[in-house]
Amino acid sequence: MVTALRPKPGPTRNYHFPNFLDEILPSGIRLVTAPVAKLPVVTVLVVVNAGSTNDPKGKEGVAALTAGTLLEGSKRFDGAELAEKFEQLGTSVESGADWDSAFIKITVLSGQVDKATKLLGEAISNPVFPEREIERAKAERLAEILQLETEPRGLADEKFSEFLYTEESRYSKPDEGSSESVSALSRKDVEEFYRSGYRSGSTTVIITGDISTEAARALVTRAFQDWPSGRAPHRPLIAAARTTRKSIHIVDKPDAPQSELRAGHVGLPRNHPDFFPTLVMNAVLGGLFGSRINLNLREAHGYTYGASSFYDWRRGPGPFVVSTAVQSEVTAPALREILLEIDRIRGERISEEELSLARDYLDGVFPIRYETTAAIASALATLVIYDLPADYYDSYRKNVRGVSADAVLQAARSHLHPDELQTIVVGDARVIRASVSDLNVGDMHVHSS
């Protein structure tokens, strides 16, 4: 017999987020170094303030295309040679753009970090963006867009953004561009975007792992000696909702076995003062396995494999969304439960049990999040991109613990807006239509896919 006696936790051991040095190099590049010598591996993450919200109007996708083709040819090497050189050094290389920044990331054994970083600096300081590679990258993006037609999850996400934000908003269009905008992009657009945005005053290099701050500084100074000075232009962001009236959009997929469901509204910017109460509130609502929405839809009803809610934190107000996939026949009951849970968390204070679950989880899991050099680099990028204070990670756990049940209720009432809820269902309209029209979810629009 296994003992019935539940073990008590032992004494806690202290944990500190890795120490890091944050400095501006004479070239104007910001350098953040976190030496962590656990294993002989290093991550170098270059973050440039040239994300998708910097796309000029009509050129949606140019930020992603620029970041994606940066390593497709330099003055010295063509794209195939660059890939070969990085990979002979055992370097894993990734580049891309999200809403708020462009990034280039390499992870390599520390014995090869000098060579790999030098190669990286030289390549991205002197990219030639060959016409052929630009056209290939565009064709690959167009193939990806075509794939969405048969990929319900991705399609639901994309349609949700489209119906959520005003057409004027960059957020209403896919971050990597639509087929119209991508088809129209040219090599010249990419080159111009690169010239205007990839500048030292808008660039941070983050180095984590088995390397000293001195070695990192010398390395970046040398590798990025050709990096142009100046700053990326600022482009104001429009992030207004398309409508404040609630509505439901069904994207018809005849015979779909499941409905992909998204319900939400415009959320909050990352720097909002209510970040912590909202984080805890969402953990209780739909952020954890043991959250209300998941326990209700999955464990109580068996409607789904999983259901969650989240705020997509960006510089501007990203979406708040409840996301799940349910068997087609139970689309309406599942949606009803989601609406009830949103009302319930706005209606009354959460219990101490629920509060402590969310707080203890967010507090306790903190050290587990930063096990790898890549994870530490990405946490440091968050500091840089959202201009968070240097002690953000040192005070994170205290800030989480400081959230009260009253603050959670306040956050739910201020930052959940059931009256403005936009619901998107990608599924079989024939099965869903009548039953969801009985719910109070606003005007219904059915779209053929």
Added chain:
Amino acid sequence: MGLHGGQFKTMRIPVETFHLGNGLFVTLSEDHTTPIVAVNLWYHVGSANEKAGRTGFAHLFEHMLFQGSAHVGSNEHFELIQRAGGTLNGSTWLERTNYFETVPSNELALALWLEADRMGELLPAMTQEKLDTQREVVKNERRWSVDNQPYGTMLEKMQELVFPPSHPFQHSLIGSMEDLSAASLDDIAKFFATYYTPDNAVLSIAGDFDSTDARKLVTDYFGPIRSGEGRPALPPMNLPPVFGSRLREVVYDNVSLARLFMAFRSPVFGSEKYYAASVASAVLGMRKGSRLHRSLVRERQIAADAGAFTLDLAKGTDILVVDVTARPETSFARLEEEVEREIDLIHREGVAETEVKRAIALIETDLLASLQSAGERADRLSMFATYFKRPELVNEQADSYRSVTTQRVNELISERFGEENRASLLYVPKEGVEPESVLTAAAGTG
């Protein structure tokens, strides 16, 4: 640890092992750099052990293990671990089922106790209602990840194509809706008694703990659990090194782009030849500098993406899979032709030393980067202990890769990449298929 300057050769994680009287095999690996600890249990049972008419049962059973045990309420396992600030999950594969938690190191006892309670006394908590709910959850998992997902049926169709009927790896891991409906509480009780026993499990602990304390906790919690009464042996799983003829299946499906999965029988996981096969797979499909990416995506531009991987099966035979997605303008017949041509070329001429070096360098970096995570270290210890009774193999992986020579890779390619060892699973968009190309392709079926 704490080594410098790429001295990967001397990189070793500590490994201690011991057995309990009931047969539980325990592996320990200390690392005090971060106050977290990973607990990982492998049960040597997977979909291969399912009986006829119960496909998907091993995985459904995994779901039931989160529904409580004698001293733990339904879903309380999740709650207690998350409340402790931990992460957790489980997964089911053809040959094994694993359960794992990473927790702050002062909560090691909780994680061990929870695992011991469900290994020792699961059945008192099982009810028809819980089974019915999890059956629905799993059916929805199937709809989500298999039925309503482009190419989601790949694994299931591949297993059916490459393994002979009645081979334990031949049937679906997620299971059919009919078989999921048929699973009963009685099945749960029998499966538990047969396979979820300490002598059929490996427990690994990696991270910040004291070895003496951990041994005591393990002995106290798991020691009282009774060993099993033996398990039915799996039928013989050995297969000839090659299929013996061309295998091919065309799936007209709700997909936008044609995609070809070409499979080869390859040496079982962990064997010397496996490492050559794994390197061959990386030469072919790992990252942008790989053969297939370079040729089909970059140069000829007929593919949107190309990759290759092994299933890492440790019994009978492994399977190496080449995975190429067509560009919209590439017909599926052309896709198949071009991939065949690449494989023919590599089979005829072999690969070059530089390609092998590139592949090994990339594999080494990935291996080392993954070992940063305590959960990953624990999982690999459990894997090597389960399959080979030798958890210390975790420290030999890098050497095994590094000792792969170009000659060995080419021998492997020559032995396994011939026409008599190719199985093609080809997905074709069901809308917009030109009848002519269907006919051409059908005529080529061997």
